[in-house]
Amino acid sequence: MKNSIAFRLAAMFAVAALVGFALLGGVLHRVLSGELARHQQEQIDGRLEDMAYMLSHGRPTGLGERIRDKLDTLGAADPRTRSWLSSEDPAFRYGDDLPMVEAAIAAGRDSVELPIGTPPRLTPMRIRSGELAAHGERPAVRYIAGVDAAPFGHTLRTFETAVLLLTLAGTALAAALGYWIARIGLGPVERLSDDAQRIGPDDRARRLQLPALPRELADLGASFNAALDRLDAAYRQLATFSDDVAHELRTPLANLIGQTQVALARERNAVELREVLQSNLEELERLRAIVADMLFLARAEQGVRARDLVASSIAQEVGKTVEFLDLLLDEAGMSVQVEGDAVAPIETSLFRRALTNLLQNAIQHSRPGSRVLVRIDGDERSAAVSFSNPSAPIAPEQLPRLFDRFYRVDSSRRNSGENHGLGLSIVKAVAVMHNGTVFARSDDGMTTVGFSVALKA
Amino acid sequence: MKVLIVEDERKTADYLYQGLTEQGCTVDLAFDGIDGQHLALHYDFDVIVLDVMLPGLDGFTVLKSLRSVKNTPVIMLTARDGVADRVRGLQDGADDYLVKPFSFLELLARLQALTRRGRSQETTLLRVGDLRVDLLSRKAIRQEQRIDLTAKEFALLAVLARRQGEILSKTVIAELVWDMNFDSNTNVVEVAIKRLRAKIDAPFGQSLLHTIRGMGYVLEDRSATEPE
Numbered sequence: 131m132k133n134s135i136a137f138r139l140a141a142m143f144a145v146a147a148l149v150g151f152a153l154l155g156g157v158l159h160r161v162l163s164g165e166l167a168r169h170q171q172e173q174i175d176g177r178l179e180d181m182a183y184m185l186s187h188g189r190p191t192g193l194g195e196r197i198r199d200k201l202d203t204l205g206a207a208d209p210r211t212r213s214w215l216s217s218e219d220p221a222f223r224y225g226d227d228l229p230m231v232e233a234a235i236a237a238g239r240d241s242v243e244l245p246i247g248t249p250p251r252l253t254p255m256r257i258r259s260g261e262l263a264a265h266g267e268r269p270a271v272r273y274i275a276g277v278d279a280a281p282f283g284h285t286l287r288t289f290e291t292a293v294l295l296l297t298l299a300g301t302a303l304a305a306a307l308g309y310w311i312a313r314i315g316l317g318p319v320e321r322l323s324d325d326a327q328r329i330g331p332d333d334r335a336r337r338l339q340l341p342a343l344p345r346e347l348a349d350l351g352a353s354f355n356a357a358l359d360r361l362d363a364a365y366r367q368l369a370t371f372s373d374d375v376a377h378e379l380r381t382p383l384a385n386l387i388g389q390t391q392v393a394l395a396r397e398r399n400a401v402e403l404r405e406v407l408q409s410n411l412e413e414l415e416r417l418r419a420i421v422a423d424m425l426f427l428a429r430a431e432q433g434v435r436a437r438d439l440v441a442s443s444i445a446q447e448v449g450k451t452v453e454f455l456d457l458l459l460d461e462a463g464m465s466v467q468v469e470g471d472a473v474a475p476i477e478t479s480l481f482r483r484a485l486t487n488l489l490q491n492a493i494q495h496s497r498p499g500s501r502v503l504v505r506i507d508g509d510e511r512s513a514a515v516s517f518s519n520p521s522a523p524i525a526p527e528q529l530p531r532l533f534d535r536f537y538r539v540d541s542s543r544r545n546s547g548e549n550h551g552l553g554l555s556i557v558k559a560v561a562v563m564h565n566g567t568v569f570a571r572s573d574d575g576m577t578t579v580g581f582s583v584a585l586k587a
Numbered sequence: 588m589k590v591l592i593v594e595d596e597r598k599t600a601d602y603l604y605q606g607l608t609e610q611g612c613t614v615d616l617a618f619d620g621i622d623g624q625h626l627a628l629h630y631d632f633d634v635i636v637l638d639v640m641l642p643g644l645d646g647f648t649v650l651k652s653l654r655s656v657k658n659t660p661v662i663m664l665t666a667r668d669g670v671a672d673r674v675r676g677l678q679d680g681a682d683d684y685l686v687k688p689f690s691f692l693e694l695l696a697r698l699q700a701l702t703r704r705g706r707s708q709e710t711t712l713l714r715v716g717d718l719r720v721d722l723l724s725r726k727a728i729r730q731e732q733r734i735d736l737t738a739k740e741f742a743l744l745a746v747l748a749r750r751q752g753e754i755l756s757k758t759v760i761a762e763l764v765w766d767m768n769f770d771s772n773t774n775v776v777e778v779a780i781k782r783l784r785a786k787i788d789a790p791f792g793q794s795l796l797h798t799i800r801g802m803g804y805v806l807e808d809r810s811a812t813e814p815e
Contacts, residue, residue: 409801411801458773
């Protein structure tokens with residue numbers, strides 16, 4: 131669960147929602163508290179303006195008393211806003227708790243806590259004051275207005291609580307929705323996984339259903355299917371290979387067991403026994419050769435590469451090979467023509483082995499008296515050598531399989547002692563060990579088989 | 588030739604013992620690394636055949652302790668064909684290396700090569716029965732008749748004559764005559780032998796070039812022992 135993509139996505143959605151709501155709440159809070167402060171200010175400023183107007187424009191006679199009456203009326207109409215007058219003249223002194231307010235003004239503060247209501251409770255008030263110099267009968271007077279800050283604070287608290295609750299609820303909702311969306315979005319992955327789980331060794335032909343997959347998963351599915359194809363091919367090759375090995379080993383083993391049993395079933399003289407031993411030895415040599423070649427191929431497949439590379443002329447190596455097989459060519463009345471040359475770094479004995487197998491292959495599959503054409507080509511990256519001989523055409527689908535172990539075009543296994551069907555696979559192994567490839571063509575009555583080697587290791 | 592064989596596989600040890608004894612060698616056997624090391628360190632042998640996988644002490648360990656004391660030639664035997672094993676064996680001071688399954692002939696040839704080292708004063712005129720092979724003038728003469736041979740035929744005859752009495756496998760012949768040092772599945776050697784035989788044996792009645800079926804060929808004069 132802790133690695134569930136759905137959970138992780140849900141958590142990420144929740145974090146995103148939390149950040150969003152917090153930012154939004156913060157901005158709204160700022161705006162609201164600004165607005166509230168401005169509103170307070172306006173209320174105070176309005177009262178101050180009224181007071182200043184009354185003080186400067188009222189008739190001087192009995193001004194103090196009239197103003198106090200007026201302020202009483204205002205105070206009764208709006209208990210949240212209060213007014214004070216401060217002067218030397220007792221007629222121009224007005225307001226409850228005047229000394230506390232005067233002290234706050236003298237200290238330069240813009241708020242004061244006053245006991246308000248019944249029972250009295252200390253309540254914060256925002257205060258502001260103005261001053262008028264003495265004028266005619268009126269003495270110098272300081273006029274003060276205050277507004278109860280508690281309702282504004284209360285509004286702000288309520289708003290904060292609402293934002294917090296909204297944020298929490300929104301975050302939870304985003305997480306839940308996110309999880310749900312992720313589950314739906316990941317549905318194809320789950321189906322893909324179910325689909326993949328049905329593929330087993332007994333059902334190797336099954337593949338993932340690609341058309342059912344969304345675009346983002348189609349590539350993954352295709353890669354997965356391709357990997358399955360490769361594994362399946364390797365698996366099948368291994369299976370046929372084991373079959374072939376068993377078959378190739380079975381014949382010599384059967385011969386060994388059979389003729390030894392026959393020999394032992396009667397009294398034999400030394401000459402007869404020697405015959406049996408010699409025949410056994412031939413079969414055993416065949417077994418040994420197969421095992422040695424199989425190990426060679428296995429090593430090549432495990433990635434063993436050619437060593438002790440020597441830059442050599444391929445034409446010269448072909449020459450040596452022709453010299454080696456000269457007697458066989460002679461017996462078959464065949465000749466070899468070599469065209470071109472290239473110099474490549476090779477492990478000589480491996481390379482000669484490949485050339486020998488190719489030439490031998492050409493000799494075996496040609497009519498007596500024909501000519502084998504050897505072509506050597508090179509470019510800056512690789513050098514290739516190919517052997518062409520006149521022969522019956524080979525079907526295109528058979529060509530790549532020529533290099534398979536134990537593969538024979540005519541598929542009737544000839545158990546001639548000298549060819550156990552690994553010749554061309556060894557050529558391929560040698561090519562691979564030199565970072566090269568093999569190729570085969572069949573056209574115009576000529577079969578061409580060859581391989582290349584890389585010029586740089 | 589005094590040979591020590593250190594090999595835990597009983598059948599292998601037995602046939603090596605019999606084969607080498609019949610070739611005129613004096614053979615001692617050890618069936619595990621500990622005995623093998625003891626014998627190798629306390630007695631003198633001309634050559635030691637040492638298996639890699641041994642109970643007690645493995646072949647590499649035996650080889651190391653031997654090499655810290657003396658330089659007896661050692662051929663390592665192994666069923667594993669890994670390059671790493673081969674390199675390790677040779678680095679530790681083995682003189683040669685054979686991978687199972689190996690042919691007895693090859694082992695014999697390698698043993699002889701190891702013990703022959705250093706004393707290869709060769710004569711240039713070889714005689715096999717009434718056949719004379721002159722390596723310098725590259726002539727083969729039998730019963731006073733010059734035999735006309737191609738270059739390869741002479742090379743083949745020279746290889747066989749130098750090692751007369753010794754069975755040479757097809758692989759060895761291919762290597763010595765054509766410089767092809769791999770197991771080829773061709774019958775080139777058979778054809779070459781057939782042609783050589785037609786020239787050096789057929790006209791003269793008495794055969795010198797013999798086929799040992801399943802093993803190889805040997806050039807020797809058998810007229811004294813078993814008339815054919």
